[in-house]
Amino acid sequence: MRIFGDSISGNCLKVKWTADHLSLPYDWIEIDIRKGESRSPAFLAMNRAGQVPVVQLDDGRAIAQSNAILLHLGRGSRLIPADPFEQTKMLEWLIWEQYSHEPYIAVARFQVVYQGKSVTDLEPRLIERGKAALGCLEDALGDRRFLVGDGLTLADISLVAYTRTAHHGGFDLADYPAVHRWVGQVEQLLGLDPAA
Numbered sequence: 001m002r003i004f005g006d007s008i009s010g011n012c013l014k015v016k017w018t019a020d021h022l023s024l025p026y027d028w029i030e031i032d033i034r035k036g037e038s039r040s041p042a043f044l045a046m047n048r049a050g051q052v053p054v055v056q057l058d059d060g061r062a063i064a065q066s067n068a069i070l071l072h073l074g075r076g077s078r079l080i081p082a083d084p085f086e087q088t089k090m091l092e093w094l095i096w097e098q099y100s101h102e103p104y105i106a107v108a109r110f111q112v113v114y115q116g117k118s119v120t121d122l123e124p125r126l127i128e129r130g131k132a133a134l135g136c137l138e139d140a141l142g143d144r145r146f147l148v149g150d151g152l153t154l155a156d157i158s159l160v161a162y163t164r165t166a167h168h169g170g171f172d173l174a175d176y177p178a179v180h181r182w183v184g185q186v187e188q189l190l191g192l193d194p195a196a
């Protein structure tokens with residue numbers, strides 16, 4: 001399997017961490033999105049949306065959309081709860097991540113770190129919605145160790161990807177103690193150095 005990803009992207013890193021956690025063998029192909037490498041004709045043939053991550057299976061077929069890839073990699077593993085209700089709750093988080101979390105937390109980080117904007121110049125909507133997303137996570141986590149059930153699932157891996165670097169976009173995780181604690185626990189389980 002080949003993972004096409006940009007190491008600056010949480011959407012790509014969540015795929016890498018899942019493969020690593022499950023000891024799945026892969027080749028990592030670095031794609032520099034800031035140089036437009038995800039828009040080449042060869043890349044568009046794999047994903048017409050021109051975005052990373054993409055996973056190309058050994059038989060040549062390709063899968064895009066980070067959380068769809070996670071589901072593919074996690075099939076049959078402990079990262080997907082066996083209980084059907086818990087499995088659906090996990091899916092609920094994966095969908096929420098893409099619609100209500102990533103578009104604010106990841107975009108704020110991208111604009112600050114890679115486009116040189118100052119936090120004070122970010123669109124207020126990004127900050128408001130980002131804080132709402134972190135508040136929602138804080139509420140859900142309470143004193144729980146994981147988002148779903150009592151073990152690490154794809155929901156934790158997906159959501160930790162951009163939550164752990166939320167401070168790059170000006171969000172202070174000290175305001176969300178349960179989230180802060182959970183990030184540390186998930187980083188430890190995935191063998192990640194705490195985000196700088």
Ligand SMILES: N[C@@H](CCC(=O)N[C@@H](CS)C(=O)NCC(=O)O)C(=O)O
Nearest residue numbers: 009011033038051052053065066067
């Ligand atoms: N919903 C997609 C989002 C993918 C995405 O936004 N990829 C960004 C990097 S995080 C990208 O490839 N940007 C380059 C571009 O759009 O040209 C997913 O979860 O995979």
